[in-house]
Amino acid sequence: MSLYPKNMFFTSESVTEGHPDKFCDLISDTVLDECLRLDPMSRVACETYVTMGLVIVGGEVTTKAIFDVAELVRELGNDVGYISPEYGFDVNTGAIARTIHRQSPDISLGIAKKGGKIGAGDQGLMFGYACNQTKELMPMPIMLAHQLARKLTEVRKTKVLPYLGPDGKTQVTLEYQNGKPVRADYVVIAASHTSAVVTPDGKFTTEEAKHEIIEKVVRPVMGNLMDKQTKITINGTGKFLVSGPQADTGLTGRKIIVDTYGGWSVHGGGAFSGKDPTKVDRSAGYMTRYIAKNIVSAKLADECLVQLGYCIGLVDPVSVMVNSYGTGKISDEALSKLVRKVFPLSPQGIIDHFKLRRPIYRNTAAYGHFGREGFEWEKLDARDELLAQFSKV
Incomplete structure (x- = not known):
């Protein structure tokens, strides 16, 4: 008996670090790291919201750590690549608001137990x-989707494809026979880009850029899982010129399936990022x-x-x-x-x-x-x- 039928098609997706939701996860976890670096006993539930020109960092934080949240966010944003309105956000000029308060004392009562023990911080x-399925002992579709997302970021940051922006999504559909993944049926890439690779009529990503993305991103990752019947779509709406927080509001904890097993396994509903280990x-x-x-x-x-x-x-x-x-x-x-x-x-x-x-x-x-x-x-x-x-x- 298996979790799924032996013969089927299964799809998982991933996102790049510049996807607005994932950018928020990164900010929340960067704030958590700084709290723990300065005070390992910090209690943190940090949430981030990003939209056009604005980042809001909020939540419940009880810590002895003192640091500049805005400086931390700007440093991270520069690393991710949100350095120009061309990419939908410039972290160096955007507004950054901090709305943080201490953890509820009712929650604190449940965590701190007698004898130094810790109670669960939530039900x-x-x-x-x-x-x-894989050497990592993970479902194969989500592992391939992650590898494609990483590759998108790699070719952007190394200037192999310098016209790419930080925002991106990937999706992989595999065909299973007798319970084993045998081939890639469909690969979908959403790759944000600058106007340098838009057709003269302004409607589409150029065919040259699509071909480069296939050759530099898709084929190196998918390898011999692809065959003549494998379908590939790059920027299915035509182009991806308006991207990042300018196009899509981001929130911490909104990519819980991407974070775990790509939909293959059950999920309890709780997000990870921004939360301390209690x-x-x-x-x-x-x-x-x-x-x-x-x-x-x-x-x-x-x-x-x-x-x-x-x-x-x-x-x-x-x-x-x-x-x-x-x-x-x-x-x-x-x-x-x-x-x-x-x-x-x-x-x-x-x-x-x-x-x-x-x-x-x-x-x-x-x-x-x-x-x-x-x-x-x-x-x-x-x-x-x-x-x-x-x-x-």
Whole structure:
């Protein structure tokens, strides 16, 4: 049994770091990082809103850190490439407003427990997933969509395609046969650009620019997954000249499917960016991925979904669920018991295990929180303990 039919087409999308929503995620996580850098015990729920000529940074922040939020935003915006109205936003001249207040004392009561323990910063349910479709143990469509988005940014910043702007989206449709991805059926690229590659009538991105995007972005990523029947669309409306915050209001936390499994797996609804690790939306979301990935890597299942449920103020999860879709070496109930034995599931346990009070979050904000090297929750260091406990079952 599998999560989906064996023969099907499946689509996932990603966005570049300059997409307005993702730019907001980056700002929120950059603010979080600066708080944690100066005060590791900071409690942060930072939200960002961006529109034409304006960035608003707000939320609940309790910290000893003192820094210039506007300076931080401008530095980030310059790195992303929002340096001209030509790209829909100039971070150096745009207005930046800060509307931040302290965390609710009612929430604080639930987090700070006697004996130094930490209660969950909110109620909620978190899902993590892993499968053996890719070496990263992720669904293949979202991994390819992320790679295309990264490539768009790379060729822009290295001036290989100097007419590209920061804003962009990618989408990949794969065909599955007998449960395995076999070919790319459709690739969609939305690549913002300057007037340098607009046709004389002002209606379209030039065919030359589209060809360059296919050759420099699509083919290097998609490789032999493409065949003669693969369809490619570049800028489906004709052109992408008006872009960035000028064209699309951005908000933190609006790309939760891009951030996780591309729609392949279940999602609990909670966003990640801008939240300190006492918020289990984030920290337990990382733990569920870590659990699922280690189970699949240990070959205890070919496919694994993990759910954790929490109540605000409580230390331990209210529920632990594992679903191996019939691929597990033992029953899902036995796998759930194994998870409780092997993994630290309290908020404090998760924070300590992943060292989450460090300023590591800006690097998570774009191109997915999972399936990437360098993050503690992507390590496979729980396999031996899982197998040791499995041997006792």
